[in-house]
């Protein structure tokens with residue numbers, strides 16, 4: 531997946547606001563990349579570009595070297611908020627994608643069973659989303675996205691609304707699923723621990739305009755699980771992220787307060803002497 535000098539601007543000609551400016555990034559097939567950056571820097575906009583919900587104003591967005599022309603089940607999206615069909619059972623929600631792609635009843639049922647088992651919800655196949663906890667609904671969301679066997683999985687703060695313990699379980703579960711299916715993952719989060727735990731590489735984004743300012747390669751072994759949180763190297767990666775994010779976050783706050791000076795200088799400066 532490649533974003534090549536992709537820019538996004540919103541608004542009329544007079545009040546045009548550049549959100550992303552000449553953003554270039556490349557994600558290898560099967561790679562797990564996390565996007566970290568201050569609120570409003572354009573992380574979700576990057577996902578929307580790759581999902582095909584949005585077209586770049588200039589530049590290009592390619593998957594498997596082909597330009598993206600619109601949404602495709604091959605690029606599955608999982609959001610923080612629930613998007614399950616409330617009138618369908620868990621099983622029917624997961625069957626939806628394979629059914630729409632014209633697969634037989636037996637195949638769709640088989641796929642749903644496989645993914646229900648993978649996310650540990652086989653016993654809840656006949657339940658409706660409203661009968662599940664938030665964490666369980668998220669597991670169904672992930673199963674529903676994976677049931678299309680997407681080459682690319684786009685995740686927009688998928689665990690942001692969960693309590694700390696459920697979040698750990700979900701992170702472990704996602705790592706397991708990723709090891710089995712190896713989709714390319716672009717994962718947006720505000721949680722540095724989550725980014726370091728899950729990702730092969732972390733791209734740090736800056737504000738005004740949104741762009742990638744740095745990348746951190748998380749060279750801890752795979753397969754990983756939540757035990758990696760206690761690895762001595764974990765703190766080092768976390769510190770690097772904090773250093774890079776601190777200034778950009780302050781700058782983003784300045785911009786929200788209408789502080790024009792915050793816009794003046796995009797250069798990175800060391801935060802700690």
Ligand SMILES: Nc1ncnc2c1ncn2[C@@H]1O[C@H](COP(=O)(O)OP(=O)(O)OP(=O)(O)O)[C@@H](O)[C@H]1O
Nearest residue numbers: 540541549567568569570571572573574575576720
């Ligand atoms: N359709 C739109 N029209 C106008 N402005 C938009 C639109 N979508 C997003 N924006 C603006 O683009 C900027 C980036 O938004 P985006 O949601 O991508 O940021 P983000 O980094 O994901 O933020 P957060 O971390 O708070 O979710 C914001 O200033 C937002 O107001």
